[in-house]
Amino acid sequence: MEKRKILLLVLGLAALGAGPACAADEKQAQSPVEYAANAKKAYEDALEAFYDGDWEVAKPRMEEVKRKYGYSRYARLAELRIADSSFHQENYAEAVTAYKSFVHDYPNDPEVPYARYRVARCQFLSSGDSPIMPPLEERDLSSVRDAFATITAFIADYPNYKKRAELDYMLAVVSGMMVRHELYVARYYLDRGNFDAAVARCEYSLNTYQDTGLEPEALVLLGETYMKKKQRRRARQLFVHVIEQYPDSVFTVPARKFLALMQEPVAQKRIP
Numbered sequence: 001m002e003k004r005k006i007l008l009l010v011l012g013l014a015a016l017g018a019g020p021a022c023a024a025d026e027k028q029a030q031s032p033v034e035y036a037a038n039a040k041k042a043y044e045d046a047l048e049a050f051y052d053g054d055w056e057v058a059k060p061r062m063e064e065v066k067r068k069y070g071y072s073r074y075a076r077l078a079e080l081r082i083a084d085s086s087f088h089q090e091n092y093a094e095a096v097t098a099y100k101s102f103v104h105d106y107p108n109d110p111e112v113p114y115a116r117y118r119v120a121r122c123q124f125l126s127s128g129d130s131p132i133m134p135p136l137e138e139r140d141l142s143s144v145r146d147a148f149a150t151i152t153a154f155i156a157d158y159p160n161y162k163k164r165a166e167l168d169y170m171l172a173v174v175s176g177m178m179v180r181h182e183l184y185v186a187r188y189y190l191d192r193g194n195f196d197a198a199v200a201r202c203e204y205s206l207n208t209y210q211d212t213g214l215e216p217e218a219l220v221l222l223g224e225t226y227m228k229k230k231q232r233r234r235a236r237q238l239f240v241h242v243i244e245q246y247p248d249s250v251f252t253v254p255a256r257k258f259l260a261l262m263q264e265p266v267a268q269k270r271i272p
Helices: 002-028 032-051 055-068 073-088 092-105 112-127 142-157 164-191 195-208 215-228 232-245 252-261
Strands: none
Touching: 032 055, 032 073, 055 073, 073 092, 073 112, 092 112, 112 142, 112 164, 142 164, 164 195, 164 215, 195 215, 215 232, 215 252, 232 252
16 A cells, blocks of 8 residues: 555656656747748747848858758758858858759759759859969969860750850860960870870860860860871961951961971961
């Protein structure tokens, strides 16, 4: 009998202790409508700091939205704003990781094109020239290659994207950087008599990177290499091609000089 009383007392105390917790849980319970409304408000509050450019405040607020309302649309938007905050702080590597994570986790989300565009933008900005960086020919161009691949793939998937003009510009810049590097390496090989390697570099740049404005330079260098390989017919074709197809290029000057060296000068075409 005594044991029964003790058991009832223990159970009664446990019930009293659980009462407030249960009440708190019930108080915290939200209906789907309340959950969505609270998520929206939390996101909009965080968005105020974001629009003010206060990234140090915006990021933790967005993290809170993502943590507390992970089943809402606002959690996804918060992920993008976190990535955007890193972008605006010029933490490009961190931003790329966040944007790529979004694309991977939500492949069908309507914001995927935006996230992919931002990846391209981050990689482009990371690949640019800077006074504190070594010359182009001495640099590791992996970031430039990544930007080229990302931009090319994006344009193929979204040819009518609203930022197409900017994407075309970025592609032209990174393509030009890659071509200048290839031509530097080609000249290196040419100066050391490794003609086949020089030809390979020139042809690779011409076939891989289009509309960079460096085609005349690449063609003249390729022609010079063929000339030194004693393949004069091929060299002559290249020099004539430069003169005829790029009459306003400064590289028509070396093209004519090389033709003169081969004793087959070509008269300049009269341009109407």
